[in-house]
Amino acid sequence: MTEVGRARRRKEDARLVTGRTRWTDNIQMPGMLYVAFLRSPMAHARITRVDTSAARGRPGVVAVYSGRDFAAEQGSLPCAWPVSEDVVIPDHPPMAVSEVRYVGEAVACVVATDRYKAADALDAIEVDYEPLPAVLDMREALTEDSPKVHESGNKAFTWTFSGGDIDAAFTGAPVVVEREYVQQRLIPTAMEPRAVVASTDGETFTIYSATQIPHVLRVMLAVTTGIPEHKLRVIAPDVGGGFGSKLQVTAEEVLTLLITRRLGKPVKWTESRSEGNLTVHHGRDQIQRISVAAERDGRLRGIKVDLLADMGAYLMLVTPGVPLLGAFMYNGIYKMDAYHFACTGVFTTKMPTDAYRGAGRPEATYALERVMDELAAELGMDPMEIRRRNWIRHEEFPYTTIAGLTYDSGNYEAATDRAMTLFGYDKLRAEQADRRERRDPVQLGIGISTYTEMCGLAPSRVLGSLAYGAGGWEHANVRMLPTGKVEVVTGSSPHGQGHVTAWSQIAADALGVPFEDVSVIHGDTAIATKGMDTYGSRSLVVGGMAVLQACEKVKEKARQVAAHMLEASADDVEFDQGSFRVRGTGAAKTIQEIAFAVFAAHDLPDGFEPRLDADATFDPENFSFPHGTHLCAIEVDTETGQSRIRSYVAVDDVGKVVNPLIVEGQVHGGLAQGIAQALYEEAVYDSEGNLLTTTMADYLIPSAADLPDFVTDRTETPATSNPLGVKGVGEAGTIASTPAVVNAIVDALRPHGVHDVRMPCTPERIWRTLQSVNGGAA
Amino acid sequence: MPRITVTVDGIQYEEEVEPRLLLVHFLRDRLGKTGTPIGCDTTNCGACTVMLDGKSVKSCSVLAVQADGCDVLTIEGLAGADGQWHPMQTAFHEEHALQCGFCTPGMIMSAIDLLAENPDPSEEAIREGLEGNLCRCTGYCNIVRAVRRGAQAMSGQSAAANQEVPAS
Ligand code: FES
Numbered sequence: 001m002t003e004v005g006r007a008r009r010r011k012e013d014a015r016l017v018t019g020r021t022r023w024t025d026n027i028q029m030p031g032m033l034y035v036a037f038l039r040s041p042m043a044h045a046r047i048t049r050v051d052t053s054a055a056r057g058r059p060g061v062v063a064v065y066s067g068r069d070f071a072a073e074q075g076s077l078p079c080a081w082p083v084s085e086d087v088v089i090p091d092h093p094p095m096a097v098s099e100v101r102y103v104g105e106a107v108a109c110v111v112a113t114d115r116y117k118a119a120d121a122l123d124a125i126e127v128d129y130e131p132l133p134a135v136l137d138m139r140e141a142l143t144e145d146s147p148k149v150h151e152s153g154n155k156a157f158t159w160t161f162s163g164g165d166i167d168a169a170f171t172g173a174p175v176v177v178e179r180e181y182v183q184q185r186l187i188p189t190a191m192e193p194r195a196v197v198a199s200t201d202g203e204t205f206t207i208y209s210a211t212q213i214p215h216v217l218r219v220m221l222a223v224t225t226g227i228p229e230h231k232l233r234v235i236a237p238d239v240g241g242g243f244g245s246k247l248q249v250t251a252e253e254v255l256t257l258l259i260t261r262r263l264g265k266p267v268k269w270t271e272s273r274s275e276g277n278l279t280v281h282h283g284r285d286q287i288q289r290i291s292v293a294a295e296r297d298g299r300l301r302g303i304k305v306d307l308l309a310d311m312g313a314y315l316m317l318v319t320p321g322v323p324l325l326g327a328f329m330y331n332g333i334y335k336m337d338a339y340h341f342a343c344t345g346v347f348t349t350k351m352p353t354d355a356y357r358g359a360g361r362p363e364a365t366y367a368l369e370r371v372m373d374e375l376a377a378e379l380g381m382d383p384m385e386i387r388r389r390n391w392i393r394h395e396e397f398p399y400t401t402i403a404g405l406t407y408d409s410g411n412y413e414a415a416t417d418r419a420m421t422l423f424g425y426d427k428l429r430a431e432q433a434d435r436r437e438r439r440d441p442v443q444l445g446i447g448i449s450t451y452t453e454m455c456g457l458a459p460s461r462v463l464g465s466l467a468y469g470a471g472g473w474e475h476a477n478v479r480m481l482p483t484g485k486v487e488v489v490t491g492s493s494p495h496g497q498g499h500v501t502a503w504s505q506i507a508a509d510a511l512g513v514p515f516e517d518v519s520v521i522h523g524d525t526a527i528a529t530k531g532m533d534t535y536g537s538r539s540l541v542v543g544g545m546a547v548l549q550a551c552e553k554v555k556e557k558a559r560q561v562a563a564h565m566l567e568a569s570a571d572d573v574e575f576d577q578g579s580f581r582v583r584g585t586g587a588a589k590t591i592q593e594i595a596f597a598v599f600a601a602h603d604l605p606d607g608f609e610p611r612l613d614a615d616a617t618f619d620p621e622n623f624s625f626p627h628g629t630h631l632c633a634i635e636v637d638t639e640t641g642q643s644r645i646r647s648y649v650a651v652d653d654v655g656k657v658v659n660p661l662i663v664e665g666q667v668h669g670g671l672a673q674g675i676a677q678a679l680y681e682e683a684v685y686d687s688e689g690n691l692l693t694t695t696m697a698d699y700l701i702p703s704a705a706d707l708p709d710f711v712t713d714r715t716e717t718p719a720t721s722n723p724l725g726v727k728g729v730g731e732a733g734t735i736a737s738t739p740a741v742v743n744a745i746v747d748a749l750r751p752h753g754v755h756d757v758r759m760p761c762t763p764e765r766i767w768r769t770l771q772s773v774n775g776g777a778a
Numbered sequence: 779m780p781r782i783t784v785t786v787d788g789i790q791y792e793e794e795v796e797p798r799l800l801l802v803h804f805l806r807d808r809l810g811k812t813g814t815p816i817g818c819d820t821t822n823c824g825a826c827t828v829m830l831d832g833k834s835v836k837s838c839s840v841l842a843v844q845a846d847g848c849d850v851l852t853i854e855g856l857a858g859a860d861g862q863w864h865p866m867q868t869a870f871h872e873e874h875a876l877q878c879g880f881c882t883p884g885m886i887m888s889a890i891d892l893l894a895e896n897p898d899p900s901e902e903a904i905r906e907g908l909e910g911n912l913c914r915c916t917g918y919c920n921i922v923r924a925v926r927r928g929a930q931a932m933s934g935q936s937a938a939a940n941q942e943v944p945a946s
């Protein structure tokens with residue numbers, strides 16, 4: 001039985017269900033000191049005075065620093081994606097020196113002998129601020145007389161992209177539908193708060209961080225602080241979720257490192273949740289204007305998108321790149337003659353935004369799938385029918401889209417048919433018609449989302465052409481140990497995905513060794529020396545491929561040794577299930593025997609280096625394009641605004657599946673986050689720029705009681721752009737589900753004249769929307 | 779400083795503690811019981827859930843001094859002395875009810891407490907019963923399945939506990 005495709009229970013679990021975990025906050029070292037940060041209570045202000053003297057005298061306090069103390073050495077937090085010629089990347093000091101630009105920005109810190117004492121002494125620091133006007137609304141920020149976030153103004157960049165003749169597509173189009181959607185600001189809320197531990201022996205530095213990107217972080221910390229890269233080791237121990245929020249180079253990482261350099265002691269900082277809501281980068285926050293031109297029969301002529309993207313106060317690691325990741329996805333799975341995309345990045349005095357699960361693609365998919373429903377309504381067509389008329393048919397792959405991407409494979413018909421069957425589409429439509437006719441106060445809505453996404457980030461050349469600062473390859477090292485066991489070292493860095501299990505399955509098949517005989521090492525730049533880390537549903541598609549390629553190289557080396565031992569030509573030696581066999585004879589050697597023979601090195605082929613290991617760095621030639629059809633049925637009480645998801649069906653095509661258990665889990669988790677955007681979550685700033693949703697009591701991530709059971713299934717159209725045939729699954733659920741849910745709500749309310757409900761679609765919002773369209777007579 | 783005597787996972791500790799020290803910090807920072815994590819500062823997430831005299835509590839909402847004379851059971855003490863996992867730990871593993879695992883200790887503790895009150899809960903009862911425990915990774919479906927499976931195993935009905943989940 002092959003391992004790939006099998007629902008293996010995870011190797012990771014044993015530690016996690018017994019509490020033998022290695023979270024960064026668990027780390028204690030002799031003489032360890034604890035940091036607490038004082039944060040700006042003002043959205044925008046000049047710092048006129050910081051007095052740390054009283055705090056220095058508090059019990060247990062070792063040091064107190066303000067931004068001035070670090071000014072000469074702290075550098076500027078990096079932005080690795082200067083998206084355009086006109087991009088403005090303002091200086092971003094890890095600790096504010098003269099001006100603060102969002103509530104929560106660090107202005108001072110206390111270093112003390114325990115975490116309580118550090119927090120206590122924050123009270124004794126005095127900071128004087130001279131208030132400056134907050135800048136909160138993107139449209140106002142772009143007006144001439146708006147106060148400025150940075151001296152250079154509030155425009156961060158503009159970026160446009162065109163395919164086809166957009167004017168021709170819109171001129172004389174029989175139908176044009178134009179809508180505006182708001183992607184509210186979200187807080188990613190990984191369950192493990194961030195934490196950083198830094199230590200030094202006086203010459204070299206080790207930093208432990210709850211990060212998705214130990215390798216990228218090492219390079220960036222070296223560049224930012226001037227500590228030479230080879231003196232810097234970064235370790236990502238167990239990391240409790242990320243969803244993009246730990247794809248960052250943070251102020252706290254830089255500052256903790258600098259404090260260790262100053263004091264020569266190990267230093268720890270652990271974030272509180274309230275601190276995290278303020279200062280872990282936020283997600284989404286875009287205003288999308290989308291227009292679609294179509295024929296009367298529903299055929300699409302073109303789509304125009306005009307996007308405002310809230311950057312917050314600074315450009316962080318990939319802040320300006322997030323909308324670009326969506327730019328190639330507003331056409332989705334549909335054929336059309338022309339496409340135009342324009343985006344303006346805007347500075348405001350809020351926490352910077354950056355990658356959050358899906359990063360750009362959920363936003364694009366939302367606007368497109370919402371507007372497809374609007375177009376269907378305009379034409380009086382079933383929303384599924386309009387999709388069918390426009391999508392790329394399965395026999396048309398590979399297909400180069402109007403946005404210039406080549407979709408290698410897909411079968412939208414198959415996924416949709418499966419989803420409609422599981423959902424009972426026709427029956428639910430009949431029930432809907434019945435409720436409409438009866439004027440039932442509880443209406444039924446059906447939401448459709450036929451999505452695709454680009455993932456497996458990314459071909460390095462493409463990243464280069466988009467001005468991204470690094471490549472998109474991934475690395476693996478595979479080594480056979482003398483006893484025949486296998487170590488896989490991977491450059492991608494897990495935080496809940498199950499890499500250890502999945503990579504074991506891939507290596508077990510490739511080398512013909514038992515699943516149990518493989519261990520997987522990751523997340524330490526001294527051991528996993530080369531990597532690009534984990535984001536953008538890239539781990540399996542890029543990192544898994546690197547593992548496979550390294551295994552293939554090991555196998556080829558072993559084949560040479562086998563041929564030598566069996567006195568045959570390597571061409572005559574076949575490999576099957578862990579044994580090398582001379583074709584047509586019974587003579588064979590197991591890969592374990594060969595591993596030992598290589599270790600002993602007594603009798604190897606001439607010139608054969610005595611090591612049975614290999615490195616591989618895989619750079620994908622294309623993105624991968626998972627797709628699927630999600631269907632959601634929601635009951636909406638038109639009298640109270642209450643909604644209830646009655647059923648949710650997700651049929652996803654993520655290509656070949658290595659571990660169905662893990663894939664299903666990823667889909668479930670993704671659905672929960674996408675549904676949460678549709679119904680529950682929003683980061684809210686007040687008119688002064690104070691975040692109102694600082695705690696878990698205010699920023700409502702869903703509990704088990706808030707979510708339904710999901711029906712999930714798959715179709716399997718292998719990717720042709722990688723030998724594993726895999727496409728990635730980490731973000732699909734989040735990308736697909738938000739529009740499915742909101743489409744369902746709007747569908748329920750359409751007879752009442754509702755065309756949109758702003759997210760999150762809370763009962764109050766639904767109720768108010770009904771009031772406004774019906775003048776209170778809903 | 780007050781002196782407390784508290785039994786944690788079968789071992790008795792006598793410690794002097796600041797009156798304001800939270801039980802969860804006492805467990806983690808003082809005793810090195812880092813199996814119990816902290817996910818919030820407003821007693822919303824449930825990650826820190828432990829058993830205090832047999833009842834689940836959020837250990838960030840209890841002071842160490844309040845645990846004086848009490849028996850605390852954390853995720854680290856849940857397996858039997860022979861290392862045999864509690865059926866709920868096994869169920870979480872079998873049903874893939876964890877991804878990053880950060881919520882898992884609290885989720886398992888709350889699930890066990892839930893079953894103490896209702897040994898055979900419906901899906902809805904499980905969802906309601908775990909409302910105070912947040913998970914950002916799993917979407918909860920598999921957690922609900924795990925609690926059901928754990929319930930079956932605990933009531934001795936389970937013949938399936940060690941079978942592989944069928945490939946779907
Ligand atoms: S840490 Fe105790 S409830 Fe969140």
Ligand code: FES
Nearest residue numbers: 877881913914915
């Ligand atoms: S498994 Fe990650 S929070 Fe629950």
